[in-house]
Amino acid sequence: MDNGRIPMNVLGIEGTAHTVSAGIIDEEKIYYTSSRTYHPNDGGIHPREAANHHFENILTVIQEALKESSMKIGDIDLIGFSRGPGLGPCLKIVAVAARSLSIRNNIPLLGVNHPLGHIEIGKRTTGSTDPLVLYVSGGNTQIITGSKQKYRVVGETLDIGIGNMLDKFARDIGIPFPGGPVIEQYALNGEKLLDLPYLVKGMDTAFSGIYTAAKNLKEKGYNVEDICYSIQEIAFSMLCETLERAIYTTGKREILLTGGVARNRRLREMISLLAKEANCKVFETPVEYCMDNGSMIAQAALMMYQSGIRHNLEDTIVDQKFRIDQAPAPWISSGIVEVIKDRGAESVISQDEFLGISAMIKKRVNKSYRDKRLDERILSERMGREMRILAKGIESGINFPILLDYNSERKEIVLQKIEGTMFNAVLQNRDNLTTNISNLGHEIAKMHCSNISHGDLNLNNIIVSGDQIFILDPSLGSLSPGVEEFAIDVKMVNDFLAGYRVGDKDLYEVFIESYKSDFQRWQEVLTVLKEMEVRKRYS
DSSP states (O other): OTTSSSOOOEEEEEOSSSEEEEEEEOSSOEEEEEEEEOOOSSSSOOHHHHHHHHHHHHHHHHHHHHHHTTOOGGGOOEEEEEEESSOHHHHHHHHHHHHHHHHHHTOOEEEEEHHHHHHHHHHHHHOOSSOEEEEEOSSOEEEEEEOSSBEEEEEEBSSSOHHHHHHHHHHHTTOOSOOHHHHHHHHTTOOOOOOOOOOEETTEEOOHHHHHHHHHHHHTTOOHHHHHHHHHHHHHHHHHHHHHHHHHHHOOOEEEEESGGGGOHHHHHHHHHHHHHHTOEEEEOOHHHHSOOHHHHHHHHHHHHHTTOOOOGGGGOOOTTOOGGGSBOTTOOOOOOOOOTTBOSSEEEEEEEETTEEEEEEEEOOOTTSOHHHHHHHHHHHHHHHHHHHHHHHHTTOOOOOEEEEETTTTEEEEEOOOSEEHHHHHHHTOSHHHHHHHHHHHHHHHHHTTOBOSOOOGGGEEEETTEEEEOOOTTOBSSOOHHHHHHHHHHHHHHHTTOEETTEEHHHHHHHHHHHHOTTHHHHHHHHHHHHHHHSOO
């Protein structure tokens, strides 16, 4: 079986939340997927009720998958099951069933990361090879990319998953779970763009504010179809913006859509418009594989087994918080490629001279995927915010480029050109890393001491110039930030430094040491950062 000459029949069993499912595949064919979905009588998913549903249906879906695949359990060469993340009671039902089948029939068993299954079935069914993944479902909202034998999360929700937000509002207007598809239908008849929070920090998003504001508008008697339209337009625009920022940060040229919310036609339309502007190719996971299903677990298990991964029984303990960046993926050979220069998620950059000074002209560009009213609002707000932050920062001695001129009608600002090396190249070439990372910690501490947050500390926005660090584009920042906004800045640095070491020391530790030495409120920041880490991990 390992040599690939004989097809390997794999049974995958899924049961992380509302759906219990079994699917059978081999290297050449997806044979059959059998699923049963729990529908609560009221409210959201009740974990114990969902577990009881899975217990009552798990043998049925396994037997149906075998029957429709013209197989018996003795024909199965490998069993994979969803080990997490998910609801504890549901995970345990699936784990017990998978272990029992494995032990009784002497079949190898692998515990599979649930998001990994979504990605690998998406790649298999679309032909995508090295994608930037937008994974959107009830409990998950993540931007993921392959990097050196594992998947890396480059952006995610800071509070609740987008599907959860949609379902919660749907319940408020009397729609049972799942509510997303009905909201999509209501939105088709909405016209008025209502004022809902648009919260993006770098490549991260937050959706709980949208839910609260939408609920308040509903209670005030606003038209439900307009509210649904506004929810979709604003939430999906946030996803598109962070995805586009990830494109220009990672250099990836493929986009893979997966997860239950990826079935939404408006979201797919917006992603297609984004991809056209960014010169990327979109791969849409077939609708039947966007929802949780056993075949996706089987596909991930097959990839794991063929890459040499083996599990003992003790390796299959369920894990409600099992993140994809904790799951090995030895078949991933690609990494972050060179970042795209002179272009970003919001702007086009050109070079010129201004009164004899070498300058950069930054022109904000309209986005075809956004509602025009929302687009104009965002571009104007961010241009004004960037100019105010730059002015205060320069006055406070922060290494921002000097603002030389602006044209509000053309949405252009003219900035001092900073000669130096982008931080991505510094990391890749390992140029004087300890000193540069330490200097970065000092510069961000200086910014926070001046009561300024940045909001988008990605590799495109940091330049090393001699022995100094310069920070670009603070348009997502604030002049009156709370501790959480400081923590988000630190989180972004942690994200791009992940995995980098000098000797026996993590570079993030080097950064934190210098940051702590200059910013007296560092304990508050790190406390909030820990709270955020717990909050973003699945419920």
